[in-house]
Amino acid sequence: MEDEAQCLAYAKADFEEENQSFVTLFRDSYPEMTEGHVLDLGCGPGDIPIRFARTLPGCRVTGVDASAAMIHLAEAAVQAAGVADRVTLRCERFQSLQLPEPADAVMSNSLVHHLPNPFQFWHQLKRLVKPGSCVLVMDLLRPESPEAAQAIVDRYAAGEPPVLRRDFYNSLLAAFTEDEVAAQLAELNLSRLLIDVPDDRHWVVVGRLY
Ligand SMILES: C[S@@+](CC[C@H](N)C(=O)[O-])C[C@H]1O[C@@H](n2cnc3c(N)ncnc32)[C@H](O)[C@@H]1O
Numbered sequence: 001m002e003d004e005a006q007c008l009a010y011a012k013a014d015f016e017e018e019n020q021s022f023v024t025l026f027r028d029s030y031p032e033m034t035e036g037h038v039l040d041l042g043c044g045p046g047d048i049p050i051r052f053a054r055t056l057p058g059c060r061v062t063g064v065d066a067s068a069a070m071i072h073l074a075e076a077a078v079q080a081a082g083v084a085d086r087v088t089l090r091c092e093r094f095q096s097l098q099l100p101e102p103a104d105a106v107m108s109n110s111l112v113h114h115l116p117n118p119f120q121f122w123h124q125l126k127r128l129v130k131p132g133s134c135v136l137v138m139d140l141l142r143p144e145s146p147e148a149a150q151a152i153v154d155r156y157a158a159g160e161p162p163v164l165r166r167d168f169y170n171s172l173l174a175a176f177t178e179d180e181v182a183a184q185l186a187e188l189n190l191s192r193l194l195i196d197v198p199d200d201r202h203w204v205v206v207g208r209l210y
Pocket of ligand 1: 041045048066067109114
């Protein structure tokens with residue numbers, strides 16, 4: 001997302017419930033993780049890193065996003081939220097990200113459908129964290145047809161501005177199916193990570209990376 005208007009519309013959209021559920025799912029999946037360094041790949045305008053830092057105050061978060069416009073929004077939001085001591089932001093493509101030492105956990109919400117080559121994502125994920133690290137990756141689930149995608153947009157984004165409705169529709173059609181994600185995990189020897197489909201429009205991958 002390089003377009004500033006699109007980034008602003010995304011930042012202003014109400015993802016409160018979805019983003020808080022994502023952070024709560026991380027906390028509930030890994031109750032033993034109360035400190036350490038957590039990566040957020042494709043952190044967007046920073047809402048998830050901020051919620052994460054508030055929910056797990058012993059953790060440090062590094063949010064990574066390829067879009068300068070998104071990172072500027074995230075920097076302002078992190079400052080305003082008063083969590084800049086625990087949230088670091090980096091404007092980089094995750095594909096070329098280098099860390100001084102591997103992280104203790106990795107999370108990512110709504111990035112994978114942006115990627116022409118999702119294998120790169122799972123490969124990098126393995127490279128960026130320590131063995132035994134906690135993983136939480138969530139994204140949209142591709143519906144069976146354009147009509148089904150439109151029905152989901154109408155059901156869940158009826159009141160959103162046209163730019164977001166269009167983005168949601170295109171994102172649904174660019175997303176992967178459960179079988180496709182399972183095949184990606186198998187290809188990268190990540191079959192110990194578990195994929196679940198919690199509702200009609202998302203998949204989620206949870207597990208420790210051994
Ligand atoms: C739909 S947004 C999700 C933002 C955030 N995770 C959230 O849930 O609110 C996807 C983000 O991924 C970023 N992105 C896309 N390709 C990327 C890449 N190769 N490396 C890092 N970030 C990328 C985009 O700039 C965008 O901010």
